Amino acid sequence: MNYENILSQTSNGITTITINRPKKLNALNKATIEELHDAFKAADKDKSTKVIIVTGSGDKAFVAGADISEFAHFNEKEGAKLAAQGQELLFDFVENLSTPVIAAVNGFALGGGLELAMACHFRVASSNAKMGLPEVSLGVIPGYGGTQRLPQLVGKGRAMEMVMTAGMIDANQALNYGLVNHVVEPDELLPLAEKIANKIMRNSSVAIGKAIKAVNANFKDGKNGYKVEIKQFGKCFGSEDFVEGTTAFLEKRKADFPGK
Known part of the structure; x- marks a missing residue:
């Protein structure tokens, strides 16, 4: 399938899905969320795919958030619908896939980007990664599962601080928090994810x-x-x-x- 905003490639049992909007720092808009859903669904159904890796194009961002211009004018009802549809279509969908999903976090993973990474089954990060949920600085809260998954991963107190301050943490702090499993140099990120994927593929x-x-x-x-x-x-x-x-x-x- 041809996509406008993402790339999907399968090789040796691994499907690598790359969010490919580098000029927008791979921000999630409605079309990208829909394409990601389709790509994850196709990979999960593909018997040759044993592990899925999701990452961002370029070296600046995994996903630098949602595309704010799409919802800046929304009212309460529209905002709630946006969150509900996004969670069902992508974030909850990814979390509940039977195929393991590894997030390879390269650069910024902010807002919806961190929420996507947290929906994956686990995360590895490059040393230049920065992670955070800055939504309250925009007068809104994380709406794609961030207020639920972040406390599960790092604990309530740390999650509260990250949400309330709208600040970013670096890769080493994310590792210390348990938000990511491994941190490596940028050029080692995908090789590490693939190495772990190959270990997974040895099993049932x-x-x-x-x-x-x-x-x-x-x-x-x-x-x-x-x-x-x-x-x-x-x-x-x-x-x-x-x-x-x-x-x-x-x-x-x-x-x-x-x-x-």
């Missing part, structure tokens, strides 16, 4: 998808994460991957998972 994609469901359940209201874990654990026993994994272990050989 069926089991990984079920693990994502179980982990996410712990952060959802009305869900008992332990019960979800029990259910997903049981479902693994009906998979071909389980048969191959246990057989390979008993035969003392490397498993060749069929992904079924």
Whole structure:
């Protein structure tokens, strides 16, 4: 599929989705959010894709926020609809994909950009990365899940400070907070993400998808994460991957998972 605002390329089991609006610092507008949804959906359905990496074009920004010009004139009802549609179409969608998603954060990840990174299953960052939720400096709050996911990742106090001050933290502080898993030099960012992706691909994609469901359940209201874990654990026993994994272990050989 041809996209106007993003690039999507699949190679050796990894689909790399690149937000490609460098003149706008890869800001998220409505069209880009829709294209990202389509690209993530296509990658998740593609049996050859085992891991998805999302990053920004250039070396200045992952995503420097939302395109403010699109909603500066909105009223209350329109603002609420904007947040609801965005969360459903992209941010919640990414979080709940069965295919692992790694955010490779290069440069600025602000507002909707940090919210997109936080919706991914985990994050790696370049040493020049800057992250923050500056929305209150515009008279609004994070609306794409930022007030929920940031406290889950860094704790309530740190999240409150980041939101209230509208300030940025650098990559090392993000690492210290637990917001990102690794920090490397810019030219090492995608190689690191790919190295981690290759480690993931050695394992059962069926089991990984079920693990994502179980982990996410712990952060959802009305869900008992332990019960979800029990259910997903049981479902693994009906998979071909389980048969191959246990057989390979008993035969003392490397498993060749069929992904079924």
